[in-house]
Amino acid sequence: xxxxxxxxxxxxxxxxxxxxxxxxxxxxxxxxxxxxxxxxxxxxxxxxxxxxxxxxxxxxxxxxxxxxxxxxxxxxxxxxxxxxxxxxxxxxxxxxxxxxxxxxxxxxxxxxxxxxxxxxxxxxxxxxxxxxxxxxxxxxxxxxxxxxxxxxxxxxxxxxxxxxxxxxxxxxxxxxxxxxxxxxxxxxxxxxxxxxxxxxxxxxxx
Amino acid sequence: xxxxxxxxxxxxxxxxxxxxxxxxxxxxxxxxxxxxxxxxxxxxxxxxxxxxxxxxxxxxxxxxxxxxxxxxxxxxxxxxxxxxxxxxxxxxxxxxxxxxxxxxxxxxxxxxxxxxxxxxxxxxxxxxxxxxxxxxxxxxxxxxxxxxxxxxxxxxxxxxxxxxxxxxxxxxxxxxxxxxxxxxxxxxxxxxxxxxxxxxxxxxxxxxxxxxxxxxxxxxxxxxxxxxxxxxxxxxxxxxxxxxxxxxxxxxxxxxxxxxxxxxxxxxxxxxxxxxxxxxxxxxxxxxxxxxxxxxxxxxxxxxxxxxxxxxxxxxxxxxxxxxxxxxxxxxxxxxxxxxxxxxxxxxxxxxxxxxxxxxxxxxxxxxxxxxxxxxxxxxxxxxxxxxxxxxxxxxxxxxxxxxxxxxxxxxxxxxxxxxxxxxxxxxxxxxxxxxxxxxxxxxxxxxxxxxxxxxxxxxxxxxxxxxxxxxxxxxxxxxxxxxxxxxxxxxxxxxxxxxxxxxxxxxxxxxxxxxxxxxxxxxxxxxxxxxxxxxxxxxxxxxxxxxxxxxxxxxxxxxxxxxxxxxxxxxxxxxxxxx
Ligand code: SF4
Ligand code: SF4
Numbered sequence: 001x002x003x004x005x006x007x008x009x010x011x012x013x014x015x016x017x018x019x020x021x022x023x024x025x026x027x028x029x030x031x032x033x034x035x036x037x038x039x040x041x042x043x044x045x046x047x048x049x050x051x052x053x054x055x056x057x058x059x060x061x062x063x064x065x066x067x068x069x070x071x072x073x074x075x076x077x078x079x080x081x082x083x084x085x086x087x088x089x090x091x092x093x094x095x096x097x098x099x100x101x102x103x104x105x106x107x108x109x110x111x112x113x114x115x116x117x118x119x120x121x122x123x124x125x126x127x128x129x130x131x132x133x134x135x136x137x138x139x140x141x142x143x144x145x146x147x148x149x150x151x152x153x154x155x156x157x158x159x160x161x162x163x164x165x166x167x168x169x170x171x172x173x174x175x176x177x178x179x180x181x182x183x184x185x186x187x188x189x190x191x192x193x194x195x196x197x198x199x200x201x202x203x204x205x206x
Numbered sequence: 207x208x209x210x211x212x213x214x215x216x217x218x219x220x221x222x223x224x225x226x227x228x229x230x231x232x233x234x235x236x237x238x239x240x241x242x243x244x245x246x247x248x249x250x251x252x253x254x255x256x257x258x259x260x261x262x263x264x265x266x267x268x269x270x271x272x273x274x275x276x277x278x279x280x281x282x283x284x285x286x287x288x289x290x291x292x293x294x295x296x297x298x299x300x301x302x303x304x305x306x307x308x309x310x311x312x313x314x315x316x317x318x319x320x321x322x323x324x325x326x327x328x329x330x331x332x333x334x335x336x337x338x339x340x341x342x343x344x345x346x347x348x349x350x351x352x353x354x355x356x357x358x359x360x361x362x363x364x365x366x367x368x369x370x371x372x373x374x375x376x377x378x379x380x381x382x383x384x385x386x387x388x389x390x391x392x393x394x395x396x397x398x399x400x401x402x403x404x405x406x407x408x409x410x411x412x413x414x415x416x417x418x419x420x421x422x423x424x425x426x427x428x429x430x431x432x433x434x435x436x437x438x439x440x441x442x443x444x445x446x447x448x449x450x451x452x453x454x455x456x457x458x459x460x461x462x463x464x465x466x467x468x469x470x471x472x473x474x475x476x477x478x479x480x481x482x483x484x485x486x487x488x489x490x491x492x493x494x495x496x497x498x499x500x501x502x503x504x505x506x507x508x509x510x511x512x513x514x515x516x517x518x519x520x521x522x523x524x525x526x527x528x529x530x531x532x533x534x535x536x537x538x539x540x541x542x543x544x545x546x547x548x549x550x551x552x553x554x555x556x557x558x559x560x561x562x563x564x565x566x567x568x569x570x571x572x573x574x575x576x577x578x579x580x581x582x583x584x585x586x587x588x589x590x591x592x593x594x595x596x597x598x599x600x601x602x603x604x605x606x607x608x609x610x611x612x613x614x615x616x617x618x619x620x621x622x623x624x625x626x627x628x629x630x631x632x633x634x635x636x637x638x639x640x641x642x643x644x645x646x647x648x649x650x651x652x653x654x655x656x657x658x659x660x661x662x663x664x665x666x667x668x669x670x671x672x673x674x675x676x677x678x679x680x681x682x683x684x685x686x687x688x689x690x691x692x693x694x695x696x697x698x699x700x701x702x703x704x705x706x707x708x709x710x711x712x713x714x715x716x717x718x719x720x721x722x723x724x725x726x727x728x729x730x731x732x733x734x735x736x737x738x739x740x741x742x743x744x745x746x747x748x749x750x751x752x753x754x755x756x757x758x759x760x761x762x763x764x765x766x767x768x769x770x771x772x773x774x775x776x777x778x779x780x781x782x783x784x785x786x
Binding site for chain 2 (some may be wrong): 003004005006007008009010011016032045046047053060065066067068069090092093095096097098099101103104105106116124126131132133134135138139151158160164
């Protein structure tokens with residue numbers, strides 16, 4: 001019969017239409033919210049989702065996986081009396097590895113000796129040029145630069161971030177990437193312990 | 207390194223006066239004398255059976271004062287390739303005979319070499335600029351050419367550290383020393399007079415009115431660059447006789463950014479995120495192609511687990527690409543958006559996985575030399591299993607139920623010729639279009655890379671070469687990809703995900719490498735020349751879309767303008783890759 005194929009196809013569209021509403025109703029009957037809840041969004045990005053599963057951005061957002069990356073930020077540890085202990089040593093690796101070369105670092109030199117000291121005087125990242133590749137975070141040997149989850153940075157100005165704007169506390173980092181942070185802290189502690197043990201062995205022999 | 211096979215001896219024995227072996231360390235293949243190029247190439251095609259010329263690349267050896275064209279020829283029956291090259295003195299005009307008469311598939315690539323390197327191909331039928339605009343002066347890929355805002359030959363730039371005071375690039379006056387215009391150029395008064403060349407190139411198809419039919423005027427129609435169905439900013443100039451196409455020329459380069467040159471300024475590692483932006487639907491495949499090429503050059507192994515992860519990602523990418531292809535084809539046929547949004551839904555679920563493993567949905571930047579960045583988290587493995595075992599097979603079936611028997615669709619697709627096998631090979635077309643024409647040529651089988659030789663799957667092939675076959679073969683390929691995925695998920699071992707230590711500067715020994723993979727759109731290949739420095743000396747992409755598009759001219763002539771949009775859709779072009 002001519003037109004059978006079209007009808008067959010339409011049955012698929014009809015099923016989609018039907019599923020969309022029955023899903024909504026079944027969530028309602030079970031007394032759960034399909035929209036604007038984490039559970040609802042998670043279900044809508046799983047294999048079991050049926051019907052239309054649009055996420056109603058910006059009212060609701062997809063759940064960001066831990067590895068999600070947007071632009072980089074600099075991590076500082078919170079010292080006593082709110083002192084910011086910047087992890088960055090201005091070693092320059094991130095500036096060298098950055099593909100579009102959008103990281104600019106001013107290294108600090110000790111005025112009396114002229115030798116470099118391991119803190120940056122200033123640190124700029126041109127966020128309009130950053131291609132969100134994540135290399136800086138990947139290759140920084142001091143866990144000092146990390147990729148952020150916050151992607152709402154649109155503005156009317158050029159987005160050149162300086163040191164001040166780039167700094168975020170370690171607690172923030174731990175909250176967005178708990179697994180990575182735990183792993184890195186572990187590694188750092190192990191390294192420090194090894195160093196201490198070595199120093200101890202040295203004093204013992206001396 | 208893909209060095210030639212038994213043909214080595216034969217070629218020199220056959221042409222003792224005009225062919226010599228290339229003995230530079232790290233290089234392979236033959237050097238052919240310029241004067242005998244066409245003769246040798248014909249023999250390579252006809253007597254040695256290398257019927258598929260995949261890449262023709264120009265290289266500027268400034269220090270040696272030479273320009274070189276490198277050709278990579280393969281057999282459609284499979285196996286390793288044959289590299290031959292021809293060198294010319296670097297004095298203007300650099301002239302090399304054109305091979306269009308031997309392999310029609312070098313047409314665009316020779317135009318590209320002319321455009322970017324200034325090599326003149328004698329006897330090329332239509333030697334015009336292809337990626338740069340017509341009035342452009344200079345040849346950007348030459349080693350002595352400098353771009354606007356030029357800072358240094360290679361990255362990293364010294365101005366960034368240790369005294370990196372931020373400045374905007376545009377504050378350095380762009381019009382002073384590193385941008386050159388033709389003499390007396392006035393942008394206000396510029397009229398692209400070379401447009402005439404374009405229309406003249408259409409001319410040769412015009413019917414000369416020798417028959418006694420009613421004489422009608424032919425009209426020229428420009429489709430694009432802003433046309434919803436050209437998949438981006440592609441412009442196509444067509445001459446029409448009524449509704450029948452009598453001449454056609456694609457015009458491209460609107461998205462050109464000279465990816466090759468950017469790559470040559472970058473370090474090896476820095477190129478990886480740039481490859482994401484080629485075919486932005488399949489950044490995983492692009493990464494794959496590039497890192498395999500450099501790994502060949504570096505001669506390093508890939509961690510076992512990483513091999514499986516790579517295959518899983520590449521095949522997931524292929525599935526979503528083909529679903530989108532089907533959806534977009536429907537858009538082009540006028541089925542506005544319902545099928546394409548159904549396809550996008552599944553793609554979203556695949557992208558969720560990419561995001562979980564790599565951190566980004568589209569610009570994945572996930573592969574590294576020797577492996578991948580990080581392991582797949584357990585929940586993502588579970589998600590992949592859910593999709594591969596349950597959802598995607600069911601959704602593929604649903605898509606087929608939805609569309610395949612639709613009478614309007616069948617009427618539009620069935621029996622409309624795309625390409626026959628002979629033409630497809632002649633024009634160096636690869637990928638699904640070649641396979642739908644009856645040539646079972648799939649690099650995963652024909653020239654296996656990575657670990658594809660461990661999986662049990664069939665090369666999808668169909669024989670009619672019409673639009674229906676081109677459409678259906680996408681479903682076949684999705685099914686085969688699912689088969690590969692099932693096996694990969696079962697076999698994937700535990701272990702490290704990179705065979706190397708993380709390094710931001712890799713050491714790449716001097717030499718050349720040509721790496722090719724079966725991307726969803728066809729053969730995606732990279733040609734990299736290293737001179738032992740941290741940056742590649744020559745970095746070239748051979749994108750599937752660009753090379754495949756060559757066939758569009760001959761295949762559309764004689765068809766109706768309404769079919770043209772659908773015919774173009776068959777190549778599944780992506781401008782990010784086509785224009786580079
Ligand atoms: S952020 Fe890390 S890599 Fe960059 S300069 Fe600071 S310590 Fe070095
Ligand atoms: S994410 Fe990539 S582009 Fe952006 S600052 Fe870091 S290295 Fe540079």
